Amino acid sequence: MGRSAESMPSGLLPVSPALGPSASFFLSLLRKSVSRTTGMSQKVVLITGCSSGIGLAIAVLLAKDEKKRFMVYATMRNLAKQEPLVEAAGRTLGQTLEIRPLDVCDEKSIKDCVDGLPDRRVDILISNAGLGLVGPIECQDIEEMKSIMDTNFFGLVRLLKEVLPDMKRRKSGHIVVISSVMGIQGILFNDIYAASKFAVEGFCESLAVQAMRFKLNISLIEPGPVVTEFERKVYEEGMKTDLSKADQVTADIFINVYMKHWSQIFESLGQSPEVIAEHTLKIITMDNPPFRHQTNTLYTPFTTLKYADPTGDLPIDTFYKAVFQHDKVFSASLNFLKLLRWRSRKSFSLDKDKS
Ligand SMILES: NC(=O)C1=CN([C@@H]2O[C@H](COP(=O)(O)OP(=O)(O)OC[C@H]3O[C@@H](n4cnc5c(N)ncnc54)[C@H](OP(=O)(O)O)[C@@H]3O)[C@@H](O)[C@H]2O)C=CC1
Ligand SMILES: CC1=C(/C=C/C(C)=C/C=C/C(C)=C/C=O)C(C)(C)CCC1
Numbered sequence: 001m002g003r004s005a006e007s008m009p010s011g012l013l014p015v016s017p018a019l020g021p022s023a024s025f026f027l028s029l030l031r032k033s034v035s036r037t038t039g040m041s042q043k044v045v046l047i048t049g050c051s052s053g054i055g056l057a058i059a060v061l062l063a064k065d066e067k068k069r070f071m072v073y074a075t076m077r078n079l080a081k082q083e084p085l086v087e088a089a090g091r092t093l094g095q096t097l098e099i100r101p102l103d104v105c106d107e108k109s110i111k112d113c114v115d116g117l118p119d120r121r122v123d124i125l126i127s128n129a130g131l132g133l134v135g136p137i138e139c140q141d142i143e144e145m146k147s148i149m150d151t152n153f154f155g156l157v158r159l160l161k162e163v164l165p166d167m168k169r170r171k172s173g174h175i176v177v178i179s180s181v182m183g184i185q186g187i188l189f190n191d192i193y194a195a196s197k198f199a200v201e202g203f204c205e206s207l208a209v210q211a212m213r214f215k216l217n218i219s220l221i222e223p224g225p226v227v228t229e230f231e232r233k234v235y236e237e238g239m240k241t242d243l244s245k246a247d248q249v250t251a252d253i254f255i256n257v258y259m260k261h262w263s264q265i266f267e268s269l270g271q272s273p274e275v276i277a278e279h280t281l282k283i284i285t286m287d288n289p290p291f292r293h294q295t296n297t298l299y300t301p302f303t304t305l306k307y308a309d310p311t312g313d314l315p316i317d318t319f320y321k322a323v324f325q326h327d328k329v330f331s332a333s334l335n336f337l338k339l340l341r342w343r344s345r346k347s348f349s350l351d352k353d354k355s
Contacts (some may be wrong), residue, residue: 001180015066016199019218020305020318026298034127035303042068042069042070042071043069043070043071043123043124043284044070044071044117044118044121044122044123044124045062045070045071045072045073045122045123045124045126046073046075046113046114046117046122046124046125046126046163047059047062047072047073047074047075047126047128048075048102048104048126048127048128048129048155049075049076049077049104049128049129049130050074050076050078050082050085050099050128050160051076051077051078051079051081051082051085051228052084052228052229053180053226053228053230053273054128054178054223054226054228054273054276054277055074055126055128055129056074056084056085056088056272056273056276057272057273057276057277058126058128058276058280058281059072059074059085059089059097059223060085060088060089060097060277060341061094061274061277061278061280061281062096062148062277062281063092063095063096063097063282064091064092064096065096068096069285070096070097070124070319071096072092072096072097072098073098073100073113073117074089074097074098074099074100075099075100075101075102075113076099076101077101077102077103077104077105077109077129078101079099079101082099085099086099089276100113100116101113104129104151104155104156104158104159105147105150105151105154105155105158107158107161107162110158110159110162111147111162114162114163115326118320120166121334122163122166122173123172123173123174124157124165124173124174124176124284125159125173125174125175125176126176126177126178126280126295127155127162127176127177127178128160128178129154129155129173130151130152130155130178130196130230130231131147131148131151131152131228132148132193132234133145133148133166133188133190133193133234133237133252134189134190134193134234134237134238134258134259135189135238135241136241136243136245136246136250136251136254137191138245138250138316139193139241139242139243139244139245139246140183140192140241141351145192148192148193148196148232149192149195149196149199151196152193152196152197152199153199153200153203156177156200156203157203158280159296160175160297163175164216167214167216168214168216171214171215171216172215172216173216173217174216174218174219174284174289175204175211175216175217175218175278176218176219176221176283176284177179177200177204177218177219177220177221178221178223178276179197179200179201179204179220179221179222179282180193180197180198180222180223181202181222181223181224181294181296181299181302181303182194182197182198183197183198183201183220183222184201184222184294184303184306185302185305185306185315186198186305187319188253188256188258188319188323189238189258192268200220203218204218204220204291208291217289218285218291219283219289219290219292219293220291220293221276221279221280221283221290221293222293222294222295222303223271223276223279223294223295223296224270224294224295224296224298224299225239225265225266225269225270225271225296225299226270226271226272226273226276227266227270227272227273228273231263231266231270234260234262235262237260238259239255239259241298253323257323257324258323261330261331261334262330264334264335264338265334266289267334267338268298268335268337268341269296269298269299269333269337271296273278275295276295279293279295298337302318305318326343
């Protein structure tokens with residue numbers, strides 16, 4: 001995709017309005033000549049939720065791209081949280097990465113952010129901002145549930161209402177959504193979170209056919225557990241749940257079965273945000289990116305159960321057995337996996353030390 005010199009991202013050759021008309025004219029000539037000589041077609045990437053985790057990792061990986069293929073607008077709802085990103089971005093800050101405010105629950109904040117981009121152009125939108133929630137529904141209030149839907153689902157809808165019309169007009173663009181394995185398959189005590197990711201998937205699947213008519217791509221990235229702030233926040237909030245509204249059996253399963261497995265699942269199956277960023281880079285640089293992409297091969301045995309049985313009984317029976325009948329075997333398998341991964345990581349770092 002060839003981009004005009006006028007629409008080159010400001011991060012490459014910043015033009016200060018204070019420079020006056022002649023300097024601006026000179027710089028615009030310089031931009032044209034840079035574009036002509038390098039033949040560069042730098043893509044503008046807008047990412048939400050970059051204060052931590054997956055969003056931060058994607059922003060940094062793309063900004064540090066050796067071929068400088070991307071101009072990254074890394075956004076977050078609270079700029080007071082930008083320090084980790086500033087630190088990780090290093091010298092790319094102000095060059096191939098700029099930090100902007102954006103709250104996915106606030107239409108005006110989205111519009112202001114997009115209006116502030118050169119030509120309002122977004123080549124790749126990475127919808128990443130999201131919140132988790134675990135617990136029995138009888139202990140969660142509707143407002144709390146609505147805020148999950150508002151962030152995880154309507155956040156994406158608001159973004160697309162702002163960005164999609166321009167992409168359609170230009171007949172180019174890639175919408176990448178950080179969904180989850182829970183966009184494919186519900187998990188015990190994640191009723192509302194899974195519903196929000198199912199909503200995301202249904203929405204994108206419906207939109208994908210229309211997008212094709214405008215030569216746009218939509219891709220859902222579906223990670224399993226990823227070791228980020230999400231893990232800690234969800235665990236801490238989950239443990240604070242007021243279980244007085246739940247019966248004894250439910251409260252017991254939540255604390256002594258589900259929450260007991262939480263850290264173990266992340267330790268045995270968890271990926272790093274950097275790995276998810278690598279997967280995302282691969283997807284956005286493909287000629288024909290897939291609509292769905294799972295990042296974790298260790299988790300696919302679970303998601304495959306869904307596709308293997310159209311009645312839907314197989315995953316439900318299997319999860320039931322894993323949790324209630326073969327708890328010890330399930331737990332031992334996770335521990336074994338954890339040990340294997342620890343050993344392979346150790347031997348990998350020993351190999352690196354030798355070389
Ligand atoms: N970690 C995991 O196991 C998995 C996560 N995912 C998904 O990955 C995405 C990123 O999560 P992850 O990096 O793990 O978690 P983090 O908690 O590290 O990051 C979540 C990001 O979303 C931001 N955010 C929350 N609400 C809003 C909002 N209204 N507007 C803008 N930004 C907002 C947070 O900002 P702030 O700091 O201000 O709260 C933060 O930057 C989410 O969509 C999540 O559902 C998918 C599969 C697994
Ligand atoms: C696999 C599995 C379990 C837990 C899975 C979890 C906890 C997955 C977390 C995924 C996340 C955090 C996705 C984020 O979007 C159970 C129910 C213990 C038992 C049955 C098998």
